[in-house]
Amino acid sequence: MKRDDIIEYSLDNHHSEEDGVKIRKKIWFVTALLTIITAAEVLLGVFWGNMGVSWAIVKSAFIILTLVKAGYIVMVFMHLGDExxxxxxxxxxxxxxxxxxxxxxxxxxxxxxxxxxxxxxx
Amino acid sequence: MSGEASKTIDNTTLWGGGRSPFSVSYGKMMMWFFLISDALTFGALLSSLGFMRHKFADTWPVSEEIFFHFPFTHTHLPLMYVALMTFILIVSSVTMVLAVEAGHRMNRKKVTMWLALTVVGGLFFVCSQAWEWSSFIAGPDGIISTWGDNATLAQNPYPGKNGGPGAVHYTQFFFFVTGFHGTHVLSGVVLNFIILLNVLKGKYEKVGHYEMVEKVGLYWHFIDLVWVFVFTFYYLL
Structure with a gap:
């Protein structure tokens, strides 16, 4: 039986073509950012020994970069920032x-x- | 993004009952609750990895000295294949979010395309993980059938800094953490594939919205999110 007192939130989630362009632009920006951060992490992991920085600094850098990546995934890709x-x-x-x-x-x-x-x- | 959640509604109406104060549907809320519980499981796994790592800090192996293989080459490329896997998973997360975006515009063709690409990315990741496991099990001599020096749950042929118990815990966590994550990826691929079939059948066109894509999308992004942490805490640190 169809109830008419339930609000259908999913029907309200549509957006226009113009909004779509803006949203996609943001998605590609985050993609580039995540790629750059991953590349930086790998390069740091491979070359940190030759760079003369201490392991403690490298370790904190890894954790901070990971949290930044996680933040962007949760807030933008999972749309938690829009809730x-x-x-x-x-x-x-x-x-x-x-x-x-x-x-x-x-x-x-x-x-x-x-x-x-x-x-x-x- | 537009929708219920971005409208300004006063608190008395929002919390007055008869509606969701969060302005989300039941299914989406439940997917978030499931993800929190799953995130607690992964959080516990990674924290216990940290526990063992600190307890056996003197004998813990270095990941860069173990994962330097790359398929079809014999060159020494530390962590490059894991980095590629990470990149593939991030890209498949991007194609998923593009599928969700296309769903909000009711663009069935684009949803199909992006969702299919997500499934392909997921399959690539699962196969890579199978390859990673086999090359890890094969041990230093690179032959998987010589059981004498193959990696098992009880033995790690890659020595730690001084041999010792750290190496064995390292193997156990490798199999457990990447195995648990791999199971999630596999079920995610299956879910995405089922939803893709529904999209092709035009089911969501009939319902009037593509929220199902958004819900499996949440699960898929969560898998990517977990891998970001596994990559850092298992491979990099």
Whole structure:
């Protein structure tokens, strides 16, 4: 049975040809950006030894570049940036909270266990 | 993007009941909930990879010294094939988002084209992963049938910095993380293919919108998103 009190949000998602041109332009821009970042990461991974920078800097650079890439994929490709603010936070905040807690607890423990292994020569 | 979500509606109407306060359909909301739970699984896997890596930091192998093969060549090209795989997956994500965009304009021909290209990209990635697994299992001598020095869950023929337990954990995480991700890619390809058949049959023309393409698109972008992290935390770091 068809109910008429349900709003069909999917029918409202259409856009015109002119809007399409603008949206595609943004998609290609993000494509170029993601490609450049990936290439930069690989080159950094292969050549960092000859560049005279410390591993800590290279490591943080990798993580920051990855988060930038992830941000563009989620916000532009998955259209989360176009959704309502409430929806954005409902998705991002619980996830960020759990994962940050998990990372904190695991890395803290891993460091302790590494030190124990070194101390007793395990 | 246009649509319900970009309209200004006051909070009393939005949250007053009888409608979605997020202005999204039931299916899309549920796809997002599924993706959050799946992202937690992958997050746990990658965090435990970090845990093992830090615990056995002294004996952890270096990925650049293991993944230097490239199909049909014998040159030493560290990480180049994984980088190519990453690029292919990003491009297939782009073709997916273009299919979604074409769906919003009700352009069936373009949706078919971009969705078909996405399926091709996904298949290329799955096959690459199969090749990557076989060349990893083959070990340093490059022959997969000599089981003596092949990589298994319990043995890693590529030595770590000083041999030791790090190398074995490295193999286990390689098989688990890329295997779990590969299963997702495979099911994503199957889903995309089913939706492609529906598009060809004209099902969404009849319904009046291509939101199904958008929903499988979300799943497909998620697979790309996970690979971005696997690429960094497994291969680069």
């Amino acid at each position: 309502r603010k409430a929806m954005r936070w409902v998705i991002l905040i619980p996830y960020a909270f759990f994962i940050m807690y998990l990372i904190f607890i695991l890395f803290y423990d891993a460091t302790v266990l590494y030190n124990v292994r070194m101390l007793f020569g395990l």
